[in-house]
Amino acid sequence: MIAVHPVLLIAIPLFFAFLLPLIGLFSKKVLKYVVTGTIALNTIIALLVFREALNSPIFDILGGFKPPLGIVLMVGPLGGFIALIINMAGLIISIYGMEMKKEPLVKYYMLSLLLLMGANGMVLTGDLFNLFVFLEVTSIASYGLAAYNKDLKGFEGALKYVILGSIGSTFVLIGIALIYSQLRTLNMLDIATRLNEMDPYVKIVAFTSLFLGFGVEAEMFPLNTWVPETYDGAPHSVSAMFASMSAKAGIFALARVIFTIFAFTNYLWFVVIMGVLTVFFGEIIAYAQRDIKRMLAYSSIGQMGMILMGLGIGTTMAVEGAFFQMFSHAMAKALLFIAAGYMIYATQTEKMSEMKGIGRNPLIGIPLLIGILSILGMPPFIGFYGKFYILMGGFSEGYYAIIALFLAASLVEVAYYARFIKIAFEGGGKRYPSPKATVYIPLLLFAVIIVIFGVYPKPIFEILSHVTTFLTGGV
Amino acid sequence: MEINLLWGVFGIFVLLPLAGSILSYLGKKFAIYIGIIFALIPTIMLYPFYAQNISELINIGVNINLVFDTTTWFFMLMIDTVAFASFLFAISCVKKKPEGFASLMLLSLAGANGVLMSRDFLSLYIFWEMMSWSAYLLILRSSGEYARRYLLFGILSAYFIIMGIGIFYYYTGSFLFSDSAGIPLMGWFWILFFLVVGFAVKMAVVPLHVWAPYAYSSEPSFVSFFSGGLSKLGTFGILMGMYGIAGLSILQGFGTFRDVSLFGYPFALLGAFTAFIGTILAIFQDDLRKLLAYSSIGQLGYVMVGLGLGTPLAVSGALFHAFNHAFFKSLLFLGAGAVIYRTGKYKISEMGGLGYRMPFTFLFVLFAIFALAGIPITSGFISKWMLYEAAIEKKFVIIAPLMLIASVGAFLYSFRILYGVFLGQLDKPYENIKEAPLPMLVAMGILMLPLLIFSIFPGWILEWIDDIMKSTGVGTIDYNTYSYYSSIGGANMLVLWIAFMLVFIVAMLIFLMKKARKVDQYDNYLAGESPPYVQLHAAHNFYKPLRDTWAPLLKYSIDRAYEKLSRFFVEGFEEIKKIYTENPQDYAAYLGIAFLLFLFIGWWLL
Amino acid sequence: MKRILGGVIAVLIFIVLALAFVHIPFGNIDLAEYHYYNPVDNEHTQDSVPQHYLDEGKKETGSTNIVTAVVVDYRGFDTLGEVTVLFLASTGVGSIMYIFEKEKRRKVRRANAVVETASKLLFGFIILFGAYIFVHGHLTPGGGFPGGAVIASSFLLLYLAYPRFHAEHKNLNIAESLAGLTFVGVGILGLFLAGYFLYNFLPFGLPTYLFSAGVIPVIYVAVGVKVGSELTGIVDAMMGVRE
């Protein structure tokens, strides 16, 4: 019997999201503590679930019907790991979220809880249609949050996200319809086992539809066009959530489509190419940006491309690297977005050129530096291992040219981050207001995680040793 | 037992500086002193660990191999000593945020020691990057403008190295240097090419040198460590790559040219060009720091020549020269730092006559310059001599002349420093300048000693080098305490030293016997009149005639070529940016096209 | 230009999708043919998912309407997600439209007397009809979503008839929160009572009776209330939020 039900990871945020309006009627001040408390509770449960999933995959049967009759949550070690990352990042970001001043606060907290819940659901569920539902939960929460600032930039970003997101989800639904029409089942493992009953052409169309649909969420190259504007227009804490929660859930869903459901190994080299294109365009366009949040958004695209590349290479080492990269990117990019939030607040501008000396306050500067170095893949921070493993995995498969291209793009990444570091640590800037506790505590927490697991990555590699089963179509 | 010893060594040379880095950051005002302690301990601990050979395979998921042998020891000796001297120097000169300085210095020291201890690619890369970014932050502290250039080239070097590592991993599935069996020759070519180019960036080999002049213009106490100490890691890397991992037989397998591997020869040629170009550019610099930086580039070119040629004499010479360079170049940078600290000026043309006010600094710098120019009473002579002989021995008609010309050039810019900074007329503003503070002098003194000692007893250092040569299998040279021998001669330092001293004494006697009249400095040009103060120190346009001669060539600049390239790329990026049109309809069209494309690819792959 | 591009893309996508759907039989299928695989027990069965629902649905859930059985019981978790999506929509719309709180509503002409009177009369009936739909969700076509939509339409009628009418947002929020809490609560209760989230723990009763099918009517009532209040909330929010 299962000791901790993974479904609680979804039910608890949902319960509290429904409860929040009622609490909001009595007191608006306690809301933020309730939210942080909820996510903290969720993180603890995620930890328990994850520990249990390490021993053997958990199948949490919902409604008491054995799959594929009912919906099942299937949590492998990797799913548990990603869920833990998402909840942990959510917890730390929610501390920064206490900063939020803009009304209607109740709705902001509800939306962010439901975004967390949707991301959790996407990671945990074992049912294809359920995955679609949670994809929609995540993206609708994202649409709402993206436009939360209610200014022109926010609306434009959200509009792009809505258009691309709903076309993407339409394709997901087409894919599901195709699969269902041939197999009459929706359970992922059931589909995976009976895949050869499908007509090959239908199979390809279904695969492509799902690949495309989740690619939108996973920020794959031609589908990630919504990213910069949406990240730019959204409130800062929300950008951090997008980068560390919904993007991670999206790419994990994509990984499951590729490996768990279709096990389409012929297609992998193409995924590598899409990944390297994503990196290439992301990093290069990031260089041409003048606004900090846009730069971070494009850089986020680049990092996601790296993960995609790791998944596409498909050797144990590269996929380990990809999962490590998901972890490190979730931590570091959330850190950078929060730092960017503070910087924009302190300097009253988004232009990087006007942020002279913003990093000279060590409470900001040191986490900022750690975050950037981690993104650049410098040891001993967590960003290093993912990048190194992906590269080594790529080499062992002989993707030399692609890796050379990737490294060239990474060099561009170094260039623009160095440009920013130079401005941020330059002398002669104005005096900026010192950060509040809600800003520097999350920054420091992220920085500590980045350093600790960077110096001692062994626990993570132990978790990632389960990648082998994942690659062969296991949970 | 063995593993404990290894961890002990690792703890002393890597973990201790790391811990020191954190402690000194917390130490705030006392950061430098804490830094000195943590730099001193590894330096002193080198003594008991001489001639140890500790090696351990450690499994951290993948096998890594940490080793402490003579190679490690030899390079650590340079780096740790230089680091210690730099810290001493920093006591009086780093006033602004010393905690950042100390902790980053210790971090890069730890990284450097780690690189030296690692005999596998994973730990090598980790420590290499650690060293790289901490050095970047140190440069950022003082010359933020150009730190980015260093970082870019540092990362470029790291990426070259990672390409090499990756190809190595592709063939062997391991990161250990020792697991190199079964790589085909083509594989070796690419591995070595990437590794050597990657490490050559750190040695500032032309045309990958453009970061160096700017990076070497930051805080003097750091730059002396950087140029003297960290650049030696490039030497270490190339030594390891070409002779430690691949070995002579594989290098010879690429074909030979007068017994020199065809793989190494181009790099030797490149090294000679580097020596030449670095020297020529150094001659025309007016900024003291830039002059030294270009000189550093040139000197490391010599080392590159030695490593490229790969004969026992050449490699020994290269290692010896690297050792000397570590000391004399740090000493020069510290001397320059002391002068800059006292005068606040960078330009040679704005100084002059400081030798009268800063005699000890003058003395130290004089010796360093002797070493740099290869004058026999310093150890700089013998290492250069070995490299010349190595080139002449094999009758290389391009490399040897280039090196000789570079040596003459080195003399020219050395003279410029001597005259422009220390000799000549003392400028009015510098009337009241004092000698450099004691810690600075001590630091410089420490660095000068080896230059003198090893000039008489080159055999001591050749003994260490001999150990390294044996372990890499390049072959050894004949030597004894005072001299070494080669097929075309060799050198006996004792004889040279005595001869030099005799000449010196004779010259001194003649000088003293002439009973020269002491004339005031302002008196000498003006026949006893009492003039108003005029600046008569001819330091502007120092080598103008030479410069005019070279002008047609000097208008080509590698710097500018890089700038053009980067402008081209940035403009290209702006063009590529237009893909993201910010129009959702275009984006939807992309999505449709992507669907079709993915589908066709999938169809095709089916 | 864009039209041509769009046209070409659309035609190409039509062709490739049509080529896929040619392979799928329309109507000529035997639902019992698709034998599923149970990943939890790792066994290949001779059973088919839809056929199982049709054959055993009544027995396993107590619901006469198999679609309802699937929606609320077999795939109840999807429905929870769906409710969440709707909840999100109303929250999102509320949050996006919030800024326009201070703005005056546009001047609207009054509707004529016939419309006003008729909508007043119909209002109660429509609500009753909606309630009927969701209460009988497990017996007849329909259920919580259509029922809720019908209820919302009654409010929409009032909005049309009385330009100054607005539903009390607070009450809508309370209603949707309570309904949502009921749904999640039932789910968690199932978890505690039987170890399965959303377990149908109430007695099934006799099929075709109103009080049958265990928790299905409870959930459907909650869903109905929730959907009704949420759709009303969305309509209200679109006209500008006032709190």
Added chain:
Amino acid sequence: MIPYYYLASVALIVIGIYIVIAKKNLIKIIIGLDMMDTGVNLLLISIGYVKGGTAPIENGNYTLYVDPIPQALVLTAIVIGVSVMALALSIVIGLYKNTGSLELDEIRRERK
């Protein structure tokens, strides 16, 4: 039997895509998105059709039923589609209030 239903629903989907790509009015774009949704829903429903089958409500008169799952899925998909439309419309309202226009070109010009 030629699956006209499928073709019709696919046609709806691609018309939606065409509208999104080619039409400049935001409301039209949203209508396009809605058409795509509708097309997919029609698709799902037609997949579940069994010839001669009837609605799966068991009251004893029939033996052949259509597949109940697509119907359940469509129920969910409709609600999701409605939600997306609601949000998209409110975003468009927001854009309209900020720029006073519903034409994409004008909105983009406004921002410049």
